[in-house]
Amino acid sequence: MIAFLNGQYLAKDRVCISPDDRGFLFADGLYEVVRFYHNRPFRLREHRQRLENGARELRFNRCEFPEFDEVLMNLIEKNQLKRVESAIVYFQVTRGAAPRSHRFPPPETPLTVYAFAREFFSAVEEQENGAGAILVEDDRWGHCDLKTIALLPNTLAHQKARDAGAVEALFVRQGLVQEGTHSNVAVVKGGVFYTPPLTRHVLPGITRQAVIELCREADIEVRETAISKNFLLEADEVMIIGTTVEITPIVRIDGKLIGSGRPGRLTQKLQAAFFRLTHNM
Numbered sequence: 001m002i003a004f005l006n007g008q009y010l011a012k013d014r015v016c017i018s019p020d021d022r023g024f025l026f027a028d029g030l031y032e033v034v035r036f037y038h039n040r041p042f043r044l045r046e047h048r049q050r051l052e053n054g055a056r057e058l059r060f061n062r063c064e065f066p067e068f069d070e071v072l073m074n075l076i077e078k079n080q081l082k083r084v085e086s087a088i089v090y091f092q093v094t095r096g097a098a099p100r101s102h103r104f105p106p107p108e109t110p111l112t113v114y115a116f117a118r119e120f121f122s123a124v125e126e127q128e129n130g131a132g133a134i135l136v137e138d139d140r141w142g143h144c145d146l147k148t149i150a151l152l153p154n155t156l157a158h159q160k161a162r163d164a165g166a167v168e169a170l171f172v173r174q175g176l177v178q179e180g181t182h183s184n185v186a187v188v189k190g191g192v193f194y195t196p197p198l199t200r201h202v203l204p205g206i207t208r209q210a211v212i213e214l215c216r217e218a219d220i221e222v223r224e225t226a227i228s229k230n231f232l233l234e235a236d237e238v239m240i241i242g243t244t245v246e247i248t249p250i251v252r253i254d255g256k257l258i259g260s261g262r263p264g265r266l267t268q269k270l271q272a273a274f275f276r277l278t279h280n281m
């Protein structure tokens with residue numbers, strides 16, 4: 001596999017990152033995952049803008065990544081992924097390497113930029129038949145709107161879901177459902193599409209935005225509003241939304257069936273529209 005590190009393409013097993021890297025020591029970094037469908041990136045500009053916005057919020061010494069698009073395209077090409085149906089590119093930026101100190105390193109310290117690409121397969125069975133989720137208390141920090149690499153609460157919660165035979169854990173903060181560990185969440189009730197509003201506790205998902213647009217095109221009413229745990233459990237349909245999960249129906253939460261326990265009509269309609277959107281770019 002050919003990866004990218006600080007301006008160079010090299011075999012992934014030759015990538016060397018300093019033990020002083022602030023990503024390693026402090027999780028002081030940001031990342032993006034961009035999906036390619038038949039060699040076409042899905043919403044590339046939106047991913048770059050989210051990264052640049054994160055870099056501004058974290059006060060990185062560089063907040064523009066003009067190389068982003070080209071690195072992604074090159075990795076797809078160099079890894080022979082132009083012809084596969086779907087691939088992902090992972091792109092990470094950290095505040096760079098400097099002797100360990102809480103204080104930011106000198107402003108001339110170069111950021112560390114690392115990226116790799118690989119083929120990616122959708123979880124077709126889960127998308128067709130639906131899957132389970134669990135609810136967990138949201139113990140993450142106060143800036144989940146930034147896509148930082150500090151994902152320990154997410155990985156712990158996700159593993160808890162896997163251990164319970166579910167595919168996602170949904171974070172609940174003060175009785176309100178926020179998002180999944182690697183997805184946004186939405187609910188259908190009475191034909192209306194509900195999703196939590198963009199606050200500091202929710203990542204502004206690129207797929208979430210695309211799905212909202214698909215709803216509007218299909219004349220489905222969208223309400224970006226707080227979703228209580230009870231509202232979620234009594235929904236007609238629940239789905240998780242994201243770059244990797246795309247639109248996956250959630251048919252069981254903490255063992256309780258949602259609606260009929262089968263993927264709902266509106267979820268399936270959005271899945272079909274999303275497939276058309278991603279495969280006719």
Ligand code: PLP
Pocket residue numbers: 033179180181182183184203204205206207208241242243244
């Ligand atoms: N929320 C979290 C916590 C995520 O990690 C992700 C994606 O990884 C999402 C939501 C969905 O975002 P996107 O659609 O941009 O992939």
